Amino acid sequence: MNASDRTPADLLRSALAADPARPLVTFYDDATGERVELSVATFANWVAKTANLLQGELSASPGDRLALLLPAHWQSAVWLLACSSVGVVAEVGGDPADADYVVAGPDALDAGLACSGDRIALSLAPLGRRFPAAPAGYADYAVEVPSQGDRFAPFVPVDADGPALLVDGTELTGAQLVERARADAEALGLAPGARLLSGRSYDGWDGLSAGLYAPLAAGASVVLCRNLEQLAPEALAKRVESERVTATAE
Numbered sequence: 001m002n003a004s005d006r007t008p009a010d011l012l013r014s015a016l017a018a019d020p021a022r023p024l025v026t027f028y029d030d031a032t033g034e035r036v037e038l039s040v041a042t043f044a045n046w047v048a049k050t051a052n053l054l055q056g057e058l059s060a061s062p063g064d065r066l067a068l069l070l071p072a073h074w075q076s077a078v079w080l081l082a083c084s085s086v087g088v089v090a091e092v093g094g095d096p097a098d099a100d101y102v103v104a105g106p107d108a109l110d111a112g113l114a115c116s117g118d119r120i121a122l123s124l125a126p127l128g129r130r131f132p133a134a135p136a137g138y139a140d141y142a143v144e145v146p147s148q149g150d151r152f153a154p155f156v157p158v159d160a161d162g163p164a165l166l167v168d169g170t171e172l173t174g175a176q177l178v179e180r181a182r183a184d185a186e187a188l189g190l191a192p193g194a195r196l197l198s199g200r201s202y203d204g205w206d207g208l209s210a211g212l213y214a215p216l217a218a219g220a221s222v223v224l225c226r227n228l229e230q231l232a233p234e235a236l237a238k239r240v241e242s243e244r245v246t247a248t249a250e
Helices: 008-018 040-057 074-086 106-112 174-187 205-218 233-242
Strands: 023-029 034-039 065-069 089-092 101-104 118-121 163-167 170-173 195-198 221-226 247-249
Touching (some): 008 174, 008 205, 023 040, 023 205, 040 074, 065 074, 074 089, 074 163, 074 205, 101 106, 106 118, 163 174, 170 174, 195 205, 205 221, 205 247
Parallel strands (some): 065 089, 195 221, 195 247
Antiparallel strands (some): 023 034
């Protein structure tokens, strides 16, 4: 990664320039048996579409706040990078009543209704399937995002020293986030090409870092596992081998 990268969106652009075909996020849900692998290019395309949805359809601007009510999931990772691309502050587990926007999974739809702004619902079903019918008060992400543009350019340049993420009661700027991610990558022993398996949740910094930011900062990739506790030890060992995992954060 480039030393000049100061936001998560910068890190993604550098990864795309370096090797768009390599895996970036490999997602498992051990409750459903789902496996999804996204290359840097595919992940970046999802981020661009989602950022265009945020900026174009929802009229989001830098400094706006989005309550992110999602578990560890590849689509959660997409939303985190889309927020960074626009300059929107992602408030992980934030209070919808205080947010300009809310993005909610199936388990948080009732809570998300407290947001007076636009609300986006994610089914989190395999293959990114849509809901049979959009939940009341929400737009269905799987319906809204496919028609968005594959390339994204912010209307206003994102300030690396502006707020980017609120988690664990701490607000981080884009530059602070990247600095912490780089430090975590070093502590985890991540180098370019490394494969980190993470079973941590996305409700705190440690999980967000291991499950996205640290591998991205290192030029590595993540095997992101939801409901990992449901996987038998021998099956986990087989996954570590088959996915060529070089480091773990369970």
